[in-house]
Amino acid sequence: MSSRIQLSRGTFSYGEHEIFHDLDLDLAAGDVVCLLGPNGCGKTTLLHCLSGFLTLDRGDVKLEGRDLLALSETERARRLGFVFQEHHIHFSYSVSQVVQMGRAPHLGFLSIPSKQDMEIVDEALETVGIAHLQDRPYTEISGGERQLTLIARALAQKPRVLLLDEPTSHLDFGNQMLILATVSRLARKSGLAVIMTTHFPDHALLVSNKVALMRRGSFAALGHPQDVITEGSLRTLYGIDVHIIDVEHEASGRSRAVVPLLRRATASDVAKIKAPSHGSAAG
Amino acid sequence: MARRHQRTWLLGALFALPLFLVGLSFFLGRFPISPTTLVRVLASRLLPIPQDWPDTVETVIFNIRLPRILLALCIGAGLSVSGAAFQGMFQNPLVSPDILGVTAGAGFGAALGILISGSTTAIQASAFLFGVLAVVISYMISRVYRTTPTMMLVLSGIIVGAIFSALLSLIKYVADPHQKLPAIVFWLMGSLAAASKSDLMTAAPPMLIGIAGLLLVRWRINILSMGDQEARSLGIKTDRLKAFIIFCSTLVTASAVSVCGIIGWVGLVIPHIGRMLVGPDHKVLLPASVALGAAYLILIDDLSRTLISAEIPLGILTAIVGAPFFAFLVRRTQGGRR
Numbered sequence: 001m002s003s004r005i006q007l008s009r010g011t012f013s014y015g016e017h018e019i020f021h022d023l024d025l026d027l028a029a030g031d032v033v034c035l036l037g038p039n040g041c042g043k044t045t046l047l048h049c050l051s052g053f054l055t056l057d058r059g060d061v062k063l064e065g066r067d068l069l070a071l072s073e074t075e076r077a078r079r080l081g082f083v084f085q086e087h088h089i090h091f092s093y094s095v096s097q098v099v100q101m102g103r104a105p106h107l108g109f110l111s112i113p114s115k116q117d118m119e120i121v122d123e124a125l126e127t128v129g130i131a132h133l134q135d136r137p138y139t140e141i142s143g144g145e146r147q148l149t150l151i152a153r154a155l156a157q158k159p160r161v162l163l164l165d166e167p168t169s170h171l172d173f174g175n176q177m178l179i180l181a182t183v184s185r186l187a188r189k190s191g192l193a194v195i196m197t198t199h200f201p202d203h204a205l206l207v208s209n210k211v212a213l214m215r216r217g218s219f220a221a222l223g224h225p226q227d228v229i230t231e232g233s234l235r236t237l238y239g240i241d242v243h244i245i246d247v248e249h250e251a252s253g254r255s256r257a258v259v260p261l262l263r264r265a266t267a268s269d270v271a272k273i274k275a276p277s278h279g280s281a282a283g
Numbered sequence: 284m285a286r287r288h289q290r291t292w293l294l295g296a297l298f299a300l301p302l303f304l305v306g307l308s309f310f311l312g313r314f315p316i317s318p319t320t321l322v323r324v325l326a327s328r329l330l331p332i333p334q335d336w337p338d339t340v341e342t343v344i345f346n347i348r349l350p351r352i353l354l355a356l357c358i359g360a361g362l363s364v365s366g367a368a369f370q371g372m373f374q375n376p377l378v379s380p381d382i383l384g385v386t387a388g389a390g391f392g393a394a395l396g397i398l399i400s401g402s403t404t405a406i407q408a409s410a411f412l413f414g415v416l417a418v419v420i421s422y423m424i425s426r427v428y429r430t431t432p433t434m435m436l437v438l439s440g441i442i443v444g445a446i447f448s449a450l451l452s453l454i455k456y457v458a459d460p461h462q463k464l465p466a467i468v469f470w471l472m473g474s475l476a477a478a479s480k481s482d483l484m485t486a487a488p489p490m491l492i493g494i495a496g497l498l499l500v501r502w503r504i505n506i507l508s509m510g511d512q513e514a515r516s517l518g519i520k521t522d523r524l525k526a527f528i529i530f531c532s533t534l535v536t537a538s539a540v541s542v543c544g545i546i547g548w549v550g551l552v553i554p555h556i557g558r559m560l561v562g563p564d565h566k567v568l569l570p571a572s573v574a575l576g577a578a579y580l581i582l583i584d585d586l587s588r589t590l591i592s593a594e595i596p597l598g599i600l601t602a603i604v605g606a607p608f609f610a611f612l613v614r615r616t617q618g619g620r621r
Binding site: 051053073074075076077078081082084087088089090091092093094097100101102104105109110111112113153157 | 374502
């Protein structure tokens with residue numbers, strides 16, 4: 001199968017401070033890759049390098065075989081959609097107006113969305129199931145609905161690759177599953193290649209067919225979630241003890257769940273958590 | 284669909300408003316003109332109508348009232364549309380077109396022109412050039428690593444504005460207190476009392492170009508208002524778009540200030556009224572601001588020449604009317620975000 005997005009020997013540093021080195025990642029159509037790792041391990045920075053906001057120091061990113069840096073911003077935006085973490089919005093645009101912005105890479109400098117563009121917008125709203133919200137102000141809908149709006153906007157770009165930065169953070173349980181179900185459906189039905197960062201190993205087990213565990217600037221493991229997400233690997237990654245259990249269920253078959261165990265943190269544990277939880281590069 | 288219908292109707296009404304006020308404004312003033320005479324005089328330019336009115340009527344209509352009304356229309360439209368574009372670009376509804384120091388620069392330029400020459404052409408040219416210069420300096424200070432972060436633009440605008448205000452004070456301080464100083468002070472208050480045909484000819488073309496430019500990129504301002512990074516992820520060349528918006532807006536504001544002095548509040552207040560009427564979408568907000576701004580400044584100028592027997596400077600009225608109205612608006616719209 002041909003590669004949608006391919007990272008080879010990716011290395012990036014902020015000045016002297018190296019964030020990651022020699023990372024390799026390759027996604028085909030329909031792949032969903034979850035990036036797991038502690039706060040500040042560079043997950044978001046990696047996404048920014050994959051999208052072209054940041055430039056790798058070494059290595060390269062190929063988008064459908066073409067060098068990412070050789071593409072203009074507009075050409076990139078036609079192939080790659082990026083859904084940011086919770087963001088500030090200063091004007092109360094309607095949901096439909098926000099999704100319309102996704103058409104920008106397909107429009108000339110002086111154009112405004114045409115009737116065809118509006119059809120694509122409506123289609124994107126349908127796909128994520130928020131057509132009924134289209135006239136509501138974006139500032140007055142729930143967090144889950146906003147996240148769906150941003151996914152719809154990315155879909156309106158008609159991308160081949162979708163990058164999502166912690167799409168489930170700040171959302172309630174039901175909305176988390178709604179977003180995950182949407183992402184999974186998009187990858188299966190539209191053949192999108194999806195890379196998402198998350199703090200929940202369970203989410204990776206639910207939707208991804210590949211997981212990368214990111215630790216100290218490299219992938220500690222990369223592979224099928226069932227193989228990669230183990231009691232041992234999570235202990236190393238997060239410094240906590242977990243049980244991994246398999247559950248049989250009549251309707252949905254087998255599923256695997258991660259059960260974290262609470263134990264008293266020792267002084268050496270506290271010393272290990274050195275990265276600030278809200279640092280600028282925190283992932 | 285019904286909603287879109289309603290909006291078309293509303294926009295139609297918005298554009299009818301300045302046209303109505305233009306018509307009305309011809310009759311205001313010390314020299315009485317009847318409606319029939321007005322129509323006949325205006326039509327005589329296009330149709331062969333024999334002249335049965337005194338030459339004075341023709342002079343009043345074409346050399347005094349028409350240029351003044353049209354200038355008020357252009358300036359009101361221009362300042363408002365620049366304000367709306369800047370508020371979107373800076374992601375802040377409390378921004379006005381002079382945030383990059385254009386009015387401070389133009390004020391200094393005009394004062395310098397008054398000090399060393401006093402001819403209208405010199406004053407206007409100097410005001411325009413220093414207005415543009417102030418923005419160019421702000422823009423250059425804000426360039427870091429080949430990008431223009433919005434916060435840097437705001438800060439450098441404040442710095443440049445402060446420098447030009449200080450230089451303006453210096454000129455006032457050294458100016459002859461009997462002739463030059465009053466001229467500077469009156470100029471700074473802003474007025475269209477001396478608006479002439481040649482003012483209209485010099486200021487209107489650059490203003491119209493700037494307004495047209497902003498209207499052409501109006502939809503992209505929506506995307507710019509989501510922040511640099513998000514706009515870039517949507518394929519927008521943010522630096523190029525910002526530079527274009529600053530260029531158009533500066534063309535408009537510097538031209539406006541150079542012919543009529545400093546007129547504040549229009550560019551801040553009108554976009555808020557627009558947002559209240561048509562919503563935040565810049566695709567509709569910018570045309571609405573053009574119409575509202577034009578109507579507003581024509582109305583204020585009508586007040587300035589009719590309220591009392593002497594003229595009230597325009598800048599004073601826009602602040603006296605605009606500021607309390609703005610207070611009312613921001614209370615209603617909770618900071619202008621809805």
